[in-house]
Amino acid sequence: MKKHLIYLAILSIGFVSCEPEFENPVDEDGFYSSGEANFSHFVAIGNSTSAGYADNALYISGQQNSFPNILAQQFSLLGGGEFTQPLMADNTGGLLLNGTQIAAPRMVLAVGANGNPGPAIMAGTPTTEVTNTLAGPFNNMGVPGAKVYHLGVEGYGNVSGVANGTANPYFARFASSSNASILGDALVQNPTFFTLWIGNNDVLGFATSGGTGTDQTGNFDAGTYGSNDITDPNVFAQAYSQIVDALVANETEGVLLNIPDVTTLPYFTTVPYAPLSPANPDFGPQIPTLNGLYAQLNQAFAFLGVPERSIQFSTTSASAVVVKDESLADISTALTQVLMAGGLDAATATLFGMQFGQARQATANDLLPLTSSSAIGEVNQDRLEELMAMGLPAAMAGQFAVNGVSYPMEDQWVLTPSEQQMIETARTAYNSTIQNLAITHGLAFVDASGLLEDLYNHGVAFDAGSINADFVTGGAFSLDGVHLTPRGNAVIANEIIKEINRTYGASVPKVNPGNYNTITLSNNIN
DSSP states (O other), X not given: OOSOSOOOOOOOOOOOOSSOOOSSOOOTTSOOOOTTOOOTTEEEEESHHHHTOBTTBOOHXXXXXXXXXXXXXXXXXXXXXXXXXXOOSOSSOOEEETTEEEEOOOEEEXXXXXXXXXXXXXXXXXXXXXXXXXXXXXXXXXXTTOOGGGTTOTTTTOGGGTTTTSSOHHHHTTOSSXXXXXXXXXXXXXXXXXXXXXOTHHHHHHXXXXXXXXXXXXXXXXXXXXXXXXXXXXXXXXXXXXXXXXXXXXXXXXXXXOOOOGGGSHHHHSBOSOOBOTTOTTTGGGHHHXXXXXXXXXXXXXXTTOGGGOOOOOSSSXXXXXXXXXXXXXXXXXXXXXXXHTTOOHHHHHHHHHHHTTEEXXXXXXXXXXXXXXXXXXXXXXXXXXXXXXXXXXXXXXXXXXXXXXXXXXXXXXXXXXXXXXXHHHHHHHHHHHHHHHHHHTOEEEOHHHHHHXXXXXXXXXXXXXXXXXXXXXXXXXXXXXXXXXXXXXHHHHHHHHHHHHHHOOOOOOOOGGGSOOOOBXXXXX
């Protein structure tokens, strides 16, 4: 089985200048007003969404087109001061730690050898060295990778802790001291206005890993959490409340943004659950043989009362991949026994029992991460070696180790309905906390979740056109399928401006998203 069972058509991609132009000039007649808000010292606090992260990396032009920087330029029309950002050293992206690369360069859209465009890693070596600490303070306090409880952790930017994972390399670049915290460095600036968009990573890591982390609901010790775990809603509420209380202590105004539904992101909506086409020359001819092998397994499933786990590939339409669903009862032992009773030799029955004890074909309710496209139809090398160690010849082992075809896609490659529900339960609780605090403190509240749902469902229109959440062609999301393009950031900035104007009686002018670029086409790839 060869690669490329999935082909993603990328059509009608528009490109515009990276240099933004604002739709409204400075108003000399005083039409614009800050209302009750004071934009003289604006500070943005959050994670990668605030930092300007895009295309799976942080780089200069992404930072310059971050939504906080777009806001700051509009605020400057109403007395807003300078807005400084901890700019990276280049537009390549990636990080070095003592000269060793620890984060890869950004992604670009490139035309491959087959003539089709697709995401690729930009050529070049990162030049941003973590240990080259920048002198602040910085108005943009967005730190990629930060979760809500990280904002108040002292030492989260300690360079010496980056290598062992106790500190964040992006914050280490610009922390004011080795024991500084993100929140502390923000507060010492005495901001007059702030934006706070934090909490995405408290569920996002779990989602993008295919649910390999742990739902920590009920565990109140955040110090025991892994990077891919879901934060307990009570831990989230306590940490978020403390952040907001600290920010508004001096009657500072600001904006709170809630947490989007990760299942509306291109990262989870691009790869179809049924990508196996009978027209594919590497798959189609094998369908009769595969269905013959699965026939006896399906009979065993029916005998055990789980016929819904049956596996069959269509010769006329695309078929769903085979996945491992850890929420299913593990029937490995019973399955082995039934297969042996049906005449299958012990070795093969044991292999089938082990391999398909929690297997089923995917349904429309399953979400396959964007990264799964490179794994589907590929021989799983770990499984191949395991099978060969069990005594299977290499050729036969290879036949039983094809991801999504003869070997169930592992947990990291599929987000099952039960895992999606864990995420949604936590996210709903987080958003309740955020909205209630906005109401309590009289802060502007932006329903970022609703905006991204609009992008997913029908797109968002602006004066010169519209954008949506389609991967690559939609214009809203960068090539990592999670973070916004400059145009997407312009749309979220406009949503923030709308709520600022409504809450504080201001008249901050919006921007024209059409003046911001989407993705970068380049032949400069590794």
